[in-house]
Amino acid sequence: MTTDVPRDIERVLKTVRRGRWWGEPSDWAPFVTLAAIVVFFALTTRGFLQPGTLRLVLQQGAVLAIVSVGLTFVLICGEIDLSVGMVALWTACACGVLFECPFAAGEGGDGPVSWWVVAAVIAAPLLSSLLLGLASGVVTVGSRLPSFIITLALMNIADGMARWITNSEKFAVPGILKRIGNDRIPLGGGFSLPYSVFVAAAVLLAGHLTLKHTRFGRFVYMTGGNREAARLAGVRTSRIVVAGLAICGWTAGIGGLVNAGRLESVTLDQNADLLLSAVACVVLGGTSLFGGEGGIGRTLIGVLTYSVLQVGLNALVVQLEWDDRIRPFLMGLVLLGALVLNGILARRGDS
Amino acid sequence: MLLECRGISKRFGGSAALDGVDFELPAGSAHGLVGSNGAGKSTLMRILAGALPSFEGRVVIDGRPADLSSPRAASRHGIAMVHQELSGIGSLSVAENLFLGRQPVDRFGRVRWGLMRATAAAYLAEMGIDIDVRRRLDSCPLVLRQMVEIARGIHSGARILILDEPTSALSPPETRGLFGLLRELRRRGVAMVYISHFIEDVLDICDRVTVLRDGRRVGTFDAGAMTKHSIVHAMLGRNVEDEEAGYERAMELPERSAGPTVLDARGLTREPFFREISLQVAAGECVGLYGFVGAGHQELAHALAGALRPRTGQVRLEDRSVPLGDTHAAVRRGLVLVAADRAATLVRSAPIFMNVTLAHLRSAVGAWITRAKEIRAALPVLDRVGCVPREPTRPVRSLSGGNQQKVVLAKWLLGPIRALVMDEPTRGMDVGAKQEVLKLVRELRDQGAGVLIASTEPELLLAHCDRILVMRRGTIVREFAGESVDRGQLLRSA
Numbered sequence: 001m002t003t004d005v006p007r008d009i010e011r012v013l014k015t016v017r018r019g020r021w022w023g024e025p026s027d028w029a030p031f032v033t034l035a036a037i038v039v040f041f042a043l044t045t046r047g048f049l050q051p052g053t054l055r056l057v058l059q060q061g062a063v064l065a066i067v068s069v070g071l072t073f074v075l076i077c078g079e080i081d082l083s084v085g086m087v088a089l090w091t092a093c094a095c096g097v098l099f100e101c102p103f104a105a106g107e108g109g110d111g112p113v114s115w116w117v118v119a120a121v122i123a124a125p126l127l128s129s130l131l132l133g134l135a136s137g138v139v140t141v142g143s144r145l146p147s148f149i150i151t152l153a154l155m156n157i158a159d160g161m162a163r164w165i166t167n168s169e170k171f172a173v174p175g176i177l178k179r180i181g182n183d184r185i186p187l188g189g190g191f192s193l194p195y196s197v198f199v200a201a202a203v204l205l206a207g208h209l210t211l212k213h214t215r216f217g218r219f220v221y222m223t224g225g226n227r228e229a230a231r232l233a234g235v236r237t238s239r240i241v242v243a244g245l246a247i248c249g250w251t252a253g254i255g256g257l258v259n260a261g262r263l264e265s266v267t268l269d270q271n272a273d274l275l276l277s278a279v280a281c282v283v284l285g286g287t288s289l290f291g292g293e294g295g296i297g298r299t300l301i302g303v304l305t306y307s308v309l310q311v312g313l314n315a316l317v318v319q320l321e322w323d324d325r326i327r328p329f330l331m332g333l334v335l336l337g338a339l340v341l342n343g344i345l346a347r348r349g350d351s
Numbered sequence: 352m353l354l355e356c357r358g359i360s361k362r363f364g365g366s367a368a369l370d371g372v373d374f375e376l377p378a379g380s381a382h383g384l385v386g387s388n389g390a391g392k393s394t395l396m397r398i399l400a401g402a403l404p405s406f407e408g409r410v411v412i413d414g415r416p417a418d419l420s421s422p423r424a425a426s427r428h429g430i431a432m433v434h435q436e437l438s439g440i441g442s443l444s445v446a447e448n449l450f451l452g453r454q455p456v457d458r459f460g461r462v463r464w465g466l467m468r469a470t471a472a473a474y475l476a477e478m479g480i481d482i483d484v485r486r487r488l489d490s491c492p493l494v495l496r497q498m499v500e501i502a503r504g505i506h507s508g509a510r511i512l513i514l515d516e517p518t519s520a521l522s523p524p525e526t527r528g529l530f531g532l533l534r535e536l537r538r539r540g541v542a543m544v545y546i547s548h549f550i551e552d553v554l555d556i557c558d559r560v561t562v563l564r565d566g567r568r569v570g571t572f573d574a575g576a577m578t579k580h581s582i583v584h585a586m587l588g589r590n591v592e593d594e595e596a597g598y599e600r601a602m603e604l605p606e607r608s609a610g611p612t613v614l615d616a617r618g619l620t621r622e623p624f625f626r627e628i629s630l631q632v633a634a635g636e637c638v639g640l641y642g643f644v645g646a647g648h649q650e651l652a653h654a655l656a657g658a659l660r661p662r663t664g665q666v667r668l669e670d671r672s673v674p675l676g677d678t679h680a681a682v683r684r685g686l687v688l689v690a691a692d693r694a695a696t697l698v699r700s701a702p703i704f705m706n707v708t709l710a711h712l713r714s715a716v717g718a719w720i721t722r723a724k725e726i727r728a729a730l731p732v733l734d735r736v737g738c739v740p741r742e743p744t745r746p747v748r749s750l751s752g753g754n755q756q757k758v759v760l761a762k763w764l765l766g767p768i769r770a771l772v773m774d775e776p777t778r779g780m781d782v783g784a785k786q787e788v789l790k791l792v793r794e795l796r797d798q799g800a801g802v803l804i805a806s807t808e809p810e811l812l813l814a815h816c817d818r819i820l821v822m823r824r825g826t827i828v829r830e831f832a833g834e835s836v837d838r839g840q841l842l843r844s845a
Contacts, residue, residue, distance in 0.1 A: 009730050013723055016744050213720045215712045222709055225698035232658055232696050233710040233762065234682030292700055 029345030030286045030301040033338050037305060041312035045319055051191050053311060061307035062196040063259045065300065067278045069207040070133075070251030072299045075282055076211070077244040078224035078291025079147040083136060085275035086158035087129050087249050088256030089268070093162040094125035095257055096171025096266035109172025118174045126253045132158060133249020137242030147245065155275075163268060170267045177261030196258050203251060208296035220244055224291025280335055281306045286346060309334055352414075353378040353542050354399075354511055359408035361394050368394040370566040371408070376511065376542045381533070383557035383574065384546045386586055387781040390563040392546050396513050399544070400432040401425030412511075431509030433501050433517055441489030446471035448488050449503050474502045479528040492649070494521060494807075501529060505536060512536070512543040516779050518552055522643035522807040523842060530556050548781055550579045562586055583782055602813045603835045610634035611669075613801035614686070614770040616655055619664035624650035625825040628664070632770060632801035637792070639816030640805040642845055647825040649691070652774040652805040656688035657681035668769055682710050685769035691778045693755045697747045704729040704743035706758050711766035732761040737787045753784030760791060770801040777811065789815055809841045821845050 041048045067084050074081045098104060098121045105111040113121075136154045140147040180199060184192035211217035222230040223240045231237050255274070260266045285302030287294025313330055356374040360367065369391045376382050384392050397403045399410070401422040410417045418424045439448040447454070449471045455463045471484040480498055488496060501517050514533075518526045533543065533556055547553050553560055554574050562569040562585040569585050614632040619625065625647035632638045642648040653659040655666060660676025666686075667673065674680050681687070687710075690696050697706050704722075707729040708715055715728040726743050733743065736757040738750075747758055756776065763771070771792065777785040793815070796802045806812055812819050819836065821829040821844045829844040 009727055012730060012741060012743065013726055015742075016722070016726060215718070215720065218705065218709070218712060218720060222698050222701065222705070225701050226695075228695045229698050229706075230709070232678055232688060232690070234679045235709070236679050292698065 027286075029342050030284060030298060030305065032345055033284070033342050034301055034305045034308065036341070037308055037312070037334075037338065041308065041316065045312060045315045048312065048315060051189075053315075055191070055193060056311050057304065057307045058197045059194050059262075060310060061303045062194070062200040063255045063262070063274070064277055064281055064306065065200040065303045066203045066258060067252050067255035067274060068281045068299045068303055069203050069296060070248030071278050071282050072207065072287055072294060072296055073211070073220055073244045074147070074248045075287050075289060076220050076224045076291060076294050077241055078227065079140065079241055079244065080151065080279075080289070081133070081136070081147065081245055081248045081252075082151040082275060083132070083155040083158055084248060084252040084255075084278055085271045085273070086155045086162065087132050087252040088259065088274055089271045090132070090158040090162040090256070091125040091129040091253035092173070092256040092260035092266045092270060093166045093171065093268075094128060095121055095177075096173050096260065097165050098124060099174055100171050105172070105174075109174075113174070118176060121174060122177070122257065126250065126257070129253025129256070130246055130250040133246040133252070134242065136249070137245035140245065141238040141241055147241075151245075166266070166268060168268055170265050172265055173257075173260045177257055178264050179261070181258055181261030181264070194262075196262060199254075199258060203254065204296055204300055207251075211296055216240070216243065221292060224288075224293075226292070277306060280339075284335075284338060284342060286342060305338060306335075309338070352376070353412065355411040356395075356399075357409045357411070359395060359398060359406060359410070361391075361398065361403060361406045367566050369398075369406070372563065372566070372568050374561060374568075376544065378510070378542050379537050379540045380559065381537055381543045381545055381557040383553035383560035384544055384563065385548075385550060385553055385560060385582060386563035387783060390586070391566040392563055393515065394566075395563070396432065396515055396544065396546060399425065399430055399511075399513060401430070426507075426509075429508070429510035430513065431504045431507040431511070432513040432515065433504035434515055439488045439496055439499055439503075441487065443488060444485050445475075445482065445488055445491065445495075445499055446484035448499050449474060449484070449506070451503065453507075474506055475499070477528075477532060478502060479525065494525065497521065498525065498529075505532060510541060512541055513546075514543060515546045516548065517545075518547065518549055523809075524643060526552065548779065548785075550582050554579065554582070586781075587783065602837065604819070604831055604833055605817050610636060610799070613669055614655065614772075614803065615667040615670075617665045617667075619651065619654060619661045619666070621650065621654055621659065621661040623825070625654075625822070628827060630820060630827065632803050634799045634801055635796055636818065637796050637802040637804065637816045639812030639819035640803060640822060641807070641809065641812050641819055641841055642805075642822035643807060646822040646845065648805040648822040649774045651822070652772050652803065653688065653690065655770075655803065656686055656772040658688055658690070682766070685767035687763040687766075687768055687771055689756070689759050689763070689771065689773040689776045691775035693752060693759065696759050697755055699748035699755075700746055702744045703733070703738070703747055703750070703758055706747050707732060707743075707761045707765065710762050715765045728765065729761070732764040733758070735764060736761045736791055751784075752778075753780040753788070756780060756788060757784070760788065768795055768800045770803070771795055773802070773804045775806055775808075776804065809838045813838060813841065 067088065071081060071084060100107055100109050104117050104121055105113045132154060136147065136151050140150045143150065180195040182194060184194050185198065186192040211220060219230065219235050219240045222235060223237045227237050256271060259270060263270060281302040282299050283289060283302065284305050285294065285298030287298055309331065313327060313334065317324060317327055352375055354376040356372065359369055359372045361369040372391070372395060374395065384395070386392050394403065398406050398419060401419045401424050404420045410419055412428050417428050440451070446468045450467050455466050457463055468484050475482065475484065475498065478498055480495065482495065488499065504512055517529065521529065537543070545553060545557050554577060557574050559571055560574050560577060560582065561571045562582065564586060610633040612631045613634045617629045619628040628651055640648040640652065650659060654661045657673065657676055657678040657680065664675070665672060666675060668684050668686050673684060673686060704725050708725050712720065716724050729743055738754050738757040738761060747755060750758065777788055780788070792802055804812060804816060813836070818830070818832040819841065820827050821841065823845055
C-alpha cells in the first residue's frame, strides 16, 4: 500500500500540470485588453506595426516596469505606496547633487572621476531610497495607520528633501547612467534595445522569482490574502509589510536613476506622474488593490498596455493633427476604458 | 400551503448540487432540513433566499409562483434568512446591525437612535442577552454576533424564516432561549426551515424533517417518529457507531495520566475575558475547557497559543517559556491553534496546498519553492486528514466547512505538534467529518501531544477529554478528573 502513495502523488501532479497552462479565464483578461489596444492602433495609426514602435514601447516602459515591480509587492501585501514618484525624484536628485560635489566630478559634472566615486554616488542614493521605504514600513506597522496616509506624508517629505538639496537647479548625472538610459545593444537585424530595457528585465525577473519561489514571496501573498490567518500560521506579518515597502522604495530609487540617465540630467519636474502611471500599470495587469492576488507577469502586461497606449496615442494625435494638449484627456479616457474592460473580463472569468 | 417547492434542481459546473427536490412548508410549522456537508441543504436555502436566481423547478408561495430572482425579491415574499456565516457589519454597533436597512426614522428621516437602541436591547433581552447595544459588533464575541444575526432575522417581520445552523455557536441556555423564541414565533404563524447538524435540536424544534443526501431527497419524516439514530442512518445511508451516544449516562474520566507536563500556564490575565488562570496539560492528555458562551474559555485558548496577548502571566512549553502573544514563536515550538472561525485561520482565496504549507514552508518545501514540491509535501498530510476532493490547487473557499477545518489540521501536521489548542474545533461540521477530525486529535494525543479543547458542547468534551476544567466568567471554577461526570453535572457547574 505504501509503495502506491508516491505514484499516486505523481498522478495528481500530472492532472495539476495538465490543467495548468491556460489557467483561469480571468488570467487572460489583461492579455485581451492589451491585444485589443494593439489591434486598435494597428488599424488606425499608419506605420504602427514596426520594430521601431516596439523599441519605443519598451524604452518608455522600462522605468515604469522597474517602479511597478516594487509596487506589485506592496499591493499584493494589501498596502499601497504613494511615495514612489517622489522617492524616485529624491534618489535621482541626491545622485546628481553628489555627482557635482567637489570630491566627485565637480560643478557641471565634467571633471574626471574614478569608478569607485561613481559607484558611491550611485549606491548612496539607492541605499537612501531603501531606507525611506523601510521607514514608511516601520511607521505604518508601528502606528497601525493605513500605509496610504503614511506614504502620502513620505511623498511630501521626499519631495521637500529633493527641492532642498537641489535648490531647484539642474544637475548632471554620472555617464554610466546616461549610457544605461540611452545606449543600445544591437540584437541583430538592425534592431537594438537600450540598456534600460535589460535592467528592467532583470528587475522584473528578480521580482518574479522572489514572489513565486521564495518563502518571503509566499508570505507576501498570504499576508495580503488574509493577514490574520498568516499571523496565526506564525508568519511575522509586520516584517513582511515593512520588507515590501522597503523593496518598493528601493525599486523606486532604481527607476528614478534610470529615468535621470535617460533624460541625461536631473531636474525637479521629473517623475511627477510616475506614481499614478505605476499604479495604473499594476492594476491594469490585474493585481488586486486589496491584496493577495497578482504577480509580476501581470504587471509586465500592465506596463506593456500602458506604454502601448502612450506611444500609440502620441502617434495618433500627430497623425490626426490634433492639439497636443488633448493627450492627457485621451489617455485618461482610454485608460478608464481599459480598466473597466479588464474588470468585466476578470469578473466574467470568475463566475 | 404557505410554501411549495417542486422539482428544484441546481447544477454547479458539471455536478448537480440539487436534483429534483420537493419541499413544502405550511404556515406556523417548523421543518428540519438535515444532511451531510455537501448534501444540498445550503443550496436549497440559498435558492429560497434569492441568492441563486438560476435554478430549475418551481417555487409557489400562497398558491402563486414566487419570484426568487434576488434577495430583495425573496424578502418581498416574506422570506428571511439567518446565515451560518456571520454577515453583520463589524464597524457598526449592535443596535445598528439589528436594524440594518430598516432603522426607525422620524418624519424628517432622522434615525431615532433612542428608540432603536431601546428596541434592540429589548429584542436581545428576549433571548436572555444583556449587553450594551452601542458596542461595536466586532468587539463582541462570536456567539453574540450570532445572536444578533438571529434576532435580526426573527424581527424582520418575515413569514418564512430560514435558520442555517443557528445554534452552532450557542451554549445550552442560549439555545433554550432561542427555542422559546422560535416557538413563540410559530404560534404567531411564522413558518421556519431549520438546518442543523445538531439532530437533537432539529427533533426538538421541528415537527417534520426532510433528509437530503447527495442533492436528492431521501425522505420527509414526522419528527416525533424519528430518533437521532434513525436520522443519522438516513443521512449517511449507513449505520454509524455514535461515539457521543453515551453522554447522557455518566462518563468515567480516566485517572490522571502520569506524562510530563507539556503546556503550563500561570497567572494568565486578560480583562475582561479571563483572570489569573493557571492550568497544565500533560503529554498524551486531552483536557477539556468547558463554559457557556462568553465564559472566557475560547479567548483563553487563543491566548495560550499566542493568538491573543494576555496582559500578565506566563506560558511554558516543555519547561521553556513561550513569549506571550507571539504566534511565530509558538508555531516554531509546536504550540498550535485550531480555531472555530475558519475565515480567520485560512487564506480562503489561496489554493489548498498553499494553506497547508504556509506554516512550515522551509522545513516542508525548502528554500526554493515550486508548485510540484509543495503539492508533494501537502498531499500526504491532506490524505492523512481525509480532505476531499483531492485537488490541491482548488481554492480553500470552495471546500465545505468540515474540509476547511481538515486543511487547518493538515497545516499543523507538516510540523511538530507538542501542544494542540482547539477552540470549538468541530463547529458546523457534519457527523462524519467531525468523527474524522476527532480521531486525528486522538491519534496526536496518543503520540504524546498535549491537547486542549475549549468548547461549549458538553457532549464533545465528555466523549473526548481525559479531564475537564469548567470556566465561568473568566475563572476556572471546577475541575473534573478521575471521576464520573455526566452532562447535567457539567452544565450545573458552569
